[in-house]
Amino acid sequence: MSVLIIQGKHCGFPKYSGEQNTVNNGEYMIKTENLTKEYNEKNAVDNLNLEVGDGEVFGFLGPNGAGKSTTILMLTGMIEPTSGICTIDGVNVALNPLKGKEILGYLPEDVGFYRNLTGYENLDYLGKFYPIEKNEREERIERLLKSVRLNGVTQKVGEYSRGMNQRLGLALALLNDPKVVILDEPTANLDPEGVLRYREIIKELEQEGKTVLICSHILSEVRAVCTTLGIISQGRLVAKGSVEEVEDELIRQSGTRQKIVIKSINPDLYTEVESIKNPDILEIERTKDGIEISVEKDIRPILAEKLKNHCSGITEMYLDRPGLEDLFLKVYRRE
Numbered sequence: 001m002s003v004l005i006i007q008g009k010h011c012g013f014p015k016y017s018g019e020q021n022t023v024n025n026g027e028y029m030i031k032t033e034n035l036t037k038e039y040n041e042k043n044a045v046d047n048l049n050l051e052v053g054d055g056e057v058f059g060f061l062g063p064n065g066a067g068k069s070t071t072i073l074m075l076t077g078m079i080e081p082t083s084g085i086c087t088i089d090g091v092n093v094a095l096n097p098l099k100g101k102e103i104l105g106y107l108p109e110d111v112g113f114y115r116n117l118t119g120y121e122n123l124d125y126l127g128k129f130y131p132i133e134k135n136e137r138e139e140r141i142e143r144l145l146k147s148v149r150l151n152g153v154t155q156k157v158g159e160y161s162r163g164m165n166q167r168l169g170l171a172l173a174l175l176n177d178p179k180v181v182i183l184d185e186p187t188a189n190l191d192p193e194g195v196l197r198y199r200e201i202i203k204e205l206e207q208e209g210k211t212v213l214i215c216s217h218i219l220s221e222v223r224a225v226c227t228t229l230g231i232i233s234q235g236r237l238v239a240k241g242s243v244e245e246v247e248d249e250l251i252r253q254s255g256t257r258q259k260i261v262i263k264s265i266n267p268d269l270y271t272e273v274e275s276i277k278n279p280d281i282l283e284i285e286r287t288k289d290g291i292e293i294s295v296e297k298d299i300r301p302i303l304a305e306k307l308k309n310h311c312s313g314i315t316e317m318y319l320d321r322p323g324l325e326d327l328f329l330k331v332y333r334r335e
Ligand SMILES: Nc1ncnc2c1ncn2[C@@H]1O[C@H](COP(=O)(O)OP(=O)(O)OP(=O)(O)O)[C@@H](O)[C@H]1O
Pocket: 039, 040, 044, 062, 063, 064, 065, 066, 067, 068, 069, 070, 071
């Protein structure tokens, strides 16, 4: 998806109807209700119900063609839903895209800028579309360019590397000091130093209480910065929760076993664990230096508590399960 923010060809905002267009969302900053987008009689997004709370850093994941970009285009008011609604901080963005733009900062996958202007000139020109005083705008531009390490760069954007272009895109997404930030593949073109700085910026946004939705295929990156994750597949939300909860769900969907491995010289360990009645324990196996417990979810704190008085011979206890990337591949390779 290649988008020029504000003036690009994809900015075909639906007209503001003047209807009542805010709803009470409780604490949700991003909310979709039965959000559907149909293309060629097929639902790219299919009755999607998504809720992202105030201050969450939410990772929005899914295999190719799952409907992520289509969802983001609806959240940013760039395309209209076929049915259902989406709100940002209670604002129905399809009915009031201009209000939505005040609340929202958006970094598209390929952000387009004016090639014959510098980074500063681009931000200054595009920043004039926001209701920000000149002095405030200039101060923010200086600060944001410094934040993305582009301060003092006098090159025209046409001479920027892809990474520099993406960093400028992040600065633009934050220019209106948005409550909600949507980032589409924000690290795709960044070098390792750029990725580190990006992570710091996300931490800063989190500390400022912003709500951030990050769409990325780089799962290790998502895992590093996101407090919650959601997985969309065939236009529907199939898992949502903390990273651990989503991993648990993928383990379930993939039929993978996760194990708690306990190393111990204590011969009574097997019997001790067998006596613990916990529905998340599926199977216990003896190994040459301890036991392996197949579990529904990570119950190490419970085991540690139950075993603390009995099994002084425990030398090691760890969870053995595939990471998010492996699980994702297992579940979605067939799609
Ligand atoms: N403008 C369009 N016209 C017709 N079909 C479309 C259009 N945009 C998207 N689609 C279809 O909708 C489905 C979802 O596409 P979308 O781009 O939202 O997926 P995605 O999750 O962002 O994928 P990727 O990870 O590859 O970017 C796909 O089947 C795609 O072919």
